[in-house]
Amino acid sequence: MRKIKVRLGNNSYEIYIGSGILSKVGYWLKEKGFIGKIVIITNPIAKELHGDTLQEALIRENFDVVLLLVPDGEEQKSLETAARLYEELSNFGAERLTPILALGGGVIGDLAGFVAATYLRGVPLVQIPTTLLAQVDSSIGGKVAIDYNKLKNRIGAFYQPKLVVTDITTLQTLPAQEISDGLAETIKYAVIRDKQFFTYLEQNLDKIKSLDNVALEEVIFKSAKIKAEIVEKDEKDLGLRNILNYGHTVGHAIETASDFKVRHGQAVAIGMVTEGRISNMLGILSRSDLIRLRNLIKKADLPVEISNLNVNKVIQAIKHDKKIFKGKIRFILPKSIGSVFISDEVTLELIERVLVGRYEEA
Ligand SMILES: NC(=O)c1ccc[n+]([C@@H]2O[C@H](COP(=O)([O-])OP(=O)(O)OC[C@H]3O[C@@H](n4cnc5c(N)ncnc54)[C@H](O)[C@@H]3O)[C@@H](O)[C@H]2O)c1
Numbered sequence: 001m002r003k004i005k006v007r008l009g010n011n012s013y014e015i016y017i018g019s020g021i022l023s024k025v026g027y028w029l030k031e032k033g034f035i036g037k038i039v040i041i042t043n044p045i046a047k048e049l050h051g052d053t054l055q056e057a058l059i060r061e062n063f064d065v066v067l068l069l070v071p072d073g074e075e076q077k078s079l080e081t082a083a084r085l086y087e088e089l090s091n092f093g094a095e096r097l098t099p100i101l102a103l104g105g106g107v108i109g110d111l112a113g114f115v116a117a118t119y120l121r122g123v124p125l126v127q128i129p130t131t132l133l134a135q136v137d138s139s140i141g142g143k144v145a146i147d148y149n150k151l152k153n154r155i156g157a158f159y160q161p162k163l164v165v166t167d168i169t170t171l172q173t174l175p176a177q178e179i180s181d182g183l184a185e186t187i188k189y190a191v192i193r194d195k196q197f198f199t200y201l202e203q204n205l206d207k208i209k210s211l212d213n214v215a216l217e218e219v220i221f222k223s224a225k226i227k228a229e230i231v232e233k234d235e236k237d238l239g240l241r242n243i244l245n246y247g248h249t250v251g252h253a254i255e256t257a258s259d260f261k262v263r264h265g266q267a268v269a270i271g272m273v274t275e276g277r278i279s280n281m282l283g284i285l286s287r288s289d290l291i292r293l294r295n296l297i298k299k300a301d302l303p304v305e306i307s308n309l310n311v312n313k314v315i316q317a318i319k320h321d322k323k324i325f326k327g328k329i330r331f332i333l334p335k336s337i338g339s340v341f342i343s344d345e346v347t348l349e350l351i352e353r354v355l356v357g358r359y360e361e362a
């Protein structure tokens, strides 16, 4: 098992990454001084696959366990579901020191995290992510949220967990599309921060896609470490954490323009290539790096171009989403593989040219 320490003063915590470690959660929580009541928040899919293992691990250490079920799906990140969970926590007699364990993907992590942050002004939170995206991204960094009025993550908080337990074996049942979604974020980390990791991904992507445990552990460890290091330097998203938005400016606009029919990972993949092309057009990212980027994204079974999407709608969404100053928009762009820069030089016209394919790679 590997450990990553996220250093945030009083809010510091560890991420444990390994195979078959769900069965140790009870022991670790006892070690951390928790006793008595404990709450698992999960959905029917994660419960069916891993609920018993987790519950047994907790009962073995004499915890008084209740499992609260939330239906599957993004629409559960709602005030209504949160309200129902507050009610159930209250009925169970959950107290200030009763931990909430979020067992599932990013939806459960964000929702249970939001409930943990607000119930009794905050109860201990433990993230137990079971999707690749949740393991490399959403379980780390303390952003918890629900959606409101169709606006994603509109109501939320920064609320760090006490522990993150990432059991790699949970990914064995994850559909290929979900693996690709997580890989989009992983490729993002490599591009913004770590050239060697990018090369590792190029060389090992087949193993990762076939869910080889050794390769998965390496990828999750490296990704989680990069995210943790960025979060340590900018917990509240006031500066450096911005670089995690690489691929996401265009990506979010594609999600919006498609009415969320294009999946997040796919949108970010197209966003990363588009933003790479913009950098190339500005004379920064080399053609060879751009080609490596595009090839790796393709190899991860992610799209690199928009098909059947109205470019105008994407442009409108960017305009709506972003501050425009003198006709230009701030972008996080790749400088070379392994590093990014902030550009204030990107015009809407340039974005449009890149999106409709009227560009030539320099
Ligand atoms: N807090 C953050 O920093 C942050 C970062 C990125 C994304 N997010 C949020 O994360 C959410 C997306 O997370 P996601 O991609 O994990 O989606 P998800 O939670 O909906 O999970 C995807 C699907 O996989 C299923 N699943 C979960 N574990 C499984 C397993 N082991 N085997 C088989 N199926 C399994 C889920 O039930 C679901 O159907 C979004 O709401 C997004 O806003 C948050």
Ligand SMILES: [Zn+2]
Pocket (backbone or CB within 6 Å): 185, 248, 264, 268
């Ligand atoms: Zn993302």
